[in-house]
Amino acid sequence: MLNLQILGSGAATPTLTRGVTAQYLNFNERKILIDCGEGTQLQLRKFKVKFQRIQYIFISHLHGDHYLGLFGLLSSMHLLGRKTKIHIFAPPELEEIMDTQFRLTYVKLNFEIIFHSIKLKEKTLVFEDNSIEVFAFPLKHRIPCYGYLFKEKIKERGIIKEMIEEFDLKIPEIIQFKRGNDVTREDGTVLNHLEFTTHPPKPQSYAFCTDTKYIENLKEIVADVDILYHEATFKHDMLDRAKATFHTTAQQAATLAKNANVKQLILGHFSQRYGETTEIEEEAKATFENTKCVEDGDVFLVN
């Protein structure tokens, strides 16, 4: 199950109505924080997320509104007794910043940070376990910046229960069927796995893309995802400003969602010039109907 909670949906500087970028993703019980702008630890408290359970932190890039909350969060984890290691995936400069800061402020954390340096030119697998895999891919911003694709691994086929009794299936046979293999019995009978199993459920997936210029080819990377989060810093009437600052318009994000055939598009990272987001959402919906502009606290579920 994929459960995504928006912790901060604004751009550049935090305000009293929108925190800066941070998201909490519970994906098959993997507890993931994506970006960590200043104040993220407070947003986690506000939305009652138990932040000591976070195992993985993915940072898109080193603009303040995407990483400055990290030191406070790690510090609070330490002060509140954390002993469990944490994985941080981020551009390599962050490791030097953290080391410098910890060294010069005499901080010795009681838990281990496992730093995974993200510096790559094409989509690359950066994490996997037996349930999910995470790919990083380059975006186009003013400084090195990466998107992340969180994808469930293909599950086993489902066994048709009635067949177990009818054919007196043994456990090794069931395991073979679930893996998509046929079974040859001692008497030479071949049992075709397709007759004993159902297709596995479609793997769930989530793509996170901020901050970036519009990249047409991104459609190949985020193709068919259940949820695409994409920045929409501006409306399309500010296309020039979007290009100049390496950001995307709502219409462009919607075009990507349409071309990539995603199930749902969620937009965030709105410029502070926009008090509310009705027009941004309308602009995107004209191109891709299933679009939502997010607010802090919003939850998105894929079952």
Place this chain on the structure above:
Amino acid sequence: MLNLQILGSGAATPTLTRGVTAQYLNFNERKILIDCGEGTQLQLRKFKVKFQRIQYIFISHLHGDHYLGLFGLLSSMHLLGRKTKIHIFAPPELEEIMDTQFRLTYVKLNFEIIFHSIKLKEKTLVFEDNSIEVFAFPLKHRIPCYGYLFKEKIKERGIIKEMIEEFDLKIPEIIQFKRGNDVTREDGTVLNHLEFTTHPPKPQSYAFCTDTKYIENLKEIVADVDILYHEATFKHDMLDRAKATFHTTAQQAATLAKNANVKQLILGHFSQRYGETTEIEEEAKATFENTKCVEDGDVFLVN
């Protein structure tokens, strides 16, 4: 006029009810920020302080709850168009942390930071202009930590208006009187300034002391101040814990206030084990009556 607003009154980690340490001091129109824990820029917004006007930032020490909001605040000042220089007074390590962070994240601020390295063994004048002076002094914490004493300079004597007409005083004579000098007229008459002027108003003063063990001798440095802010992380029944962590109890802070003959004691930096502060305040009041436990947003005025 001295106008102090508490921006954050809690210790260690920010919560939804108490920010971490930060205070905004308007002292004779000098706009001063004292400490800058994570989220300070949001507290400034919340309490409607125009943060672009801040001219001076004083940092006590480099524990996260006292300085981690600095990068976000400076970054927001930059993004919102600041061009005016800012002075930062802090332990020298902060300069290296800032330089490292700005360099590795490609930040080039549009305004100048004038860094004043605070590393000293006794009370030292670290800033003065024509109206106020600021002294730093060492506290006793687990890492180098400093208190700050903000003190108005002695004002000029007040001229007694009736005397101007009666003696047909000229402007140069008035200036001499205000400075406390006598005036000898051309005919040899000596005019005694004491007969023409009133005593200047008592200079106002504010002392900020966090985080620290109880230091008995501090009474000499903070003697007679209008307001003493002192940390009171614990109640006195946790004296051992206070000593072990280099913090102060409410009773100790009150003892200091009493010995130093301050006008008012305000307490903050409460451990999160205390949900409310009634008992802390009662404990302190038993020793020093004019005590208040502060909340975020509280304002203290000295007219």
